[in-house]
Amino acid sequence: xxTKNRERSDPILKVEDLYVSYGKIAALRGISFEVHKGDIVAxxxxxxxxxxxxxxxxxxxxxxxxxxxxxxxxxxxxxxxxKITTMGIVHVPEGRRIFPDLTxxxxxxxxxxxxxxxxxxxxLERRENVFKLFPxxxxxxxxxxxxxxxxxxQMLAIGRALITGGEILLLDEPSMGLAPMLxxxxxxxxxxxxxxxxxxxxxxxNAMLAMDIASxxxxxxxxxxxxxxxxxYIRSQKKIAEVYLG
Amino acid sequence: MNTFVQQIxxxxxxxxxxxxxxxxxxxxxxxxxxxxxxxxxxxxxxxYVLFFASTYLFNVIESTWLVYVIxxxxxxxxxxxxxxxxxxxxxxxxxxxxxxxxxxxxxxxGMVIEYLILNIAGSKALRMPSLIPNIKFDLLGVSVPLYKxxxxxxxxxxxxxxxxxxxxxxLGIAMRAVSQDRVAAGFMGIxxxxxxxxxxxxxxxxxxxxxxxxxxxxxxxxxxxxxxxIWWSFIAAVLGGIGSINGAVLGGYxxxxxxxxxPIILPVSSYKDIVAFAVLIIVLLVKPTGLLxxxxxxxx
Numbered sequence: 001x002x003t004k005n006r007e008r009s010d011p012i013l014k015v016e017d018l019y020v021s022y023g024k025i026a027a028l029r030g031i032s033f034e035v036h037k038g039d040i041v042a043x044x045x046x047x048x049x050x051x052x053x054x055x056x057x058x059x060x061x062x063x064x065x066x067x068x069x070x071x072x073x074x075x076x077x078x079x080x081x082x083k084i085t086t087m088g089i090v091h092v093p094e095g096r097r098i099f100p101d102l103t104x105x106x107x108x109x110x111x112x113x114x115x116x117x118x119x120x121x122x123x124l125e126r127r128e129n130v131f132k133l134f135p136x137x138x139x140x141x142x143x144x145x146x147x148x149x150x151x152x153x154q155m156l157a158i159g160r161a162l163i164t165g166g167e168i169l170l171l172d173e174p175s176m177g178l179a180p181m182l183x184x185x186x187x188x189x190x191x192x193x194x195x196x197x198x199x200x201x202x203x204x205x206n207a208m209l210a211m212d213i214a215s216x217x218x219x220x221x222x223x224x225x226x227x228x229x230x231x232x233y234i235r236s237q238k239k240i241a242e243v244y245l246g
Numbered sequence: 247m248n249t250f251v252q253q254i255x256x257x258x259x260x261x262x263x264x265x266x267x268x269x270x271x272x273x274x275x276x277x278x279x280x281x282x283x284x285x286x287x288x289x290x291x292x293x294y295v296l297f298f299a300s301t302y303l304f305n306v307i308e309s310t311w312l313v314y315v316i317x318x319x320x321x322x323x324x325x326x327x328x329x330x331x332x333x334x335x336x337x338x339x340x341x342x343x344x345x346x347x348x349x350x351x352x353x354x355x356g357m358v359i360e361y362l363i364l365n366i367a368g369s370k371a372l373r374m375p376s377l378i379p380n381i382k383f384d385l386l387g388v389s390v391p392l393y394k395x396x397x398x399x400x401x402x403x404x405x406x407x408x409x410x411x412x413x414x415x416x417l418g419i420a421m422r423a424v425s426q427d428r429v430a431a432g433f434m435g436i437x438x439x440x441x442x443x444x445x446x447x448x449x450x451x452x453x454x455x456x457x458x459x460x461x462x463x464x465x466x467x468x469x470x471x472x473x474x475x476i477w478w479s480f481i482a483a484v485l486g487g488i489g490s491i492n493g494a495v496l497g498g499y500x501x502x503x504x505x506x507x508x509p510i511i512l513p514v515s516s517y518k519d520i521v522a523f524a525v526l527i528i529v530l531l532v533k534p535t536g537l538l539x540x541x542x543x544x545x546x
Contacts, residue, residue: 061429082432082437113435114435
């Protein structure tokens with residue numbers, strides 16, 4: 001998607017001048033960005049740049065100091081996490097945070113917490129879809145989450161989010177700690193999910209891989225957005241790649 | 247043979263009561279990771295509600311079973327409301343405070359409730375009406391009162407139902423999810439504060455059932471009935487692994503076995519406390535998480 005197209009439609013997620021701090025330390029210093037429907041937007045940057053903090057502020061895990069986060073035209077600053085999930089922002093956190101003492105099946109079922117009673121068929125349909133994307137999960141359905149390998153846990157975390165279902169999916173470092181083969185597999189799946197129309201915001205240290213699947217990128221450095229542009233543009237700027245993306 | 251059967255029944259009866267008490271105590275810890283020392287007073291509240299409700303109902307209803315069921319339901323409701331109030335007043339404001347503050351707050355809240363009971367109902371010991379028909383029957387040549395059997399059966403039913411709720415229902419899975427990772431539970435859309443409140447209600451309901459069985463077994467009680475109950479529940483829960491449901495049940499029956507066995511073997515009956523604590527210390531030395539406890543659970 002080029003810049004012109006981005007300006008035409010209204011973004012579903014619009015963040016303006018967002019500040020977050022941990023005590024006296026400023027983690028985000030006035031960042032602004034947008035996510036449009038159907039996009040894969042990547043937030044790139046080194047360790048400690050504020051990528052995870054950005055996602056945590058979006059879903060109310062850390063408090064917003066100032067600025068505004070608006071989702072589909074409504075301000076969602078500092079709402080409780082469960083409320084933000086209900087509105088349609090689904091967060092796959094850093095480190096996956098699957099429930100280790102629930103089985104794979106229970107992890108998936110609890111992801112349908114919001115609608116399981118009302119629409120059991122929707123749950124079964126989404127679960128079927130997750131098993132198609134990640135056939136390994138189906139084989140491990142009665143195994144405890146904590147006994148899965150890192151890659152399988154990441155599949156479970158993404159699968160869980162797909163079952164919860166939201167208009168925008170936040171993915172925090174899905175490649176972290178995985179073997180290179182698995183990283184490719186996971187990111188290809190992310191691409192496949194996006195092709196089905198899912199809007200995705202991706203946070204990644206592995207910038208080269210992220211730019212392969214993202215349409216638009218923001219580059220964060222110590223709490224500020226220093227560059228933005230299409231993946232092709234960012235890639236073409238050698239200086240950016242050298243300085244910020246390793 | 248006679249004494250043996252009698253002692254087995256005594257063990258099962260006492261163990262069942264301890265198991266339920268430990269279970270009710272461990273519920274809140276299991277979900278919210280906070281030690282609810284006010285829980286003994288919650289137990290006291292259910293004793294008194296049960297006493298007043300059943301005493302009144304015996305004037306208007308003839309069937310003992312019916313009185314038992316209705317007063318138990320009333321006691322469950324009142325106790326749950328008090329537990330929710332307790333959560334709102336003594337715990338919710340301290341959500342982000344250090345754990346020590348929450349412990350102090352829970353001890354204080356427990357004292358407030360206990361002295362409220364003292365003020366309202368007086369310090370005189372009361373006798374719980376018989377809530378289970380006074381029938382005796384013959385088991386292997388021993389005459390056993392029906393209530394002893396009912397205590398065991400009601401306790402076991404409660405534990406089985408609780409297990410099914412925790413294992414199979416949506417609320418049960420949500421409780422386990424909140425207990426394992428509260429933030430991630432929020433990402434699933436679970437309102438974690440409501441799930442924590444639910445654990446207080448579960449604890450209160452189990453306490454009310456336990457109180458009805460305790461009242462049936464021992465009948466005499468006073469305003470401070472919850473004090474010794476909370477300590478034995480705490481010991482049983484820690485012994486089995488605090489926060490673990492199966493651990494609480496196991497711990498309860500072990501404490502029950504010690505209480506029945508120690509007086510037979512040892513010269514002075516009060517030595518049972520020494521034995522119980524010795525077992526607790528030895529278990530914690532060998533396995534600091536308790537018998538069925540899991541590692542990685544933050545302790546206070």
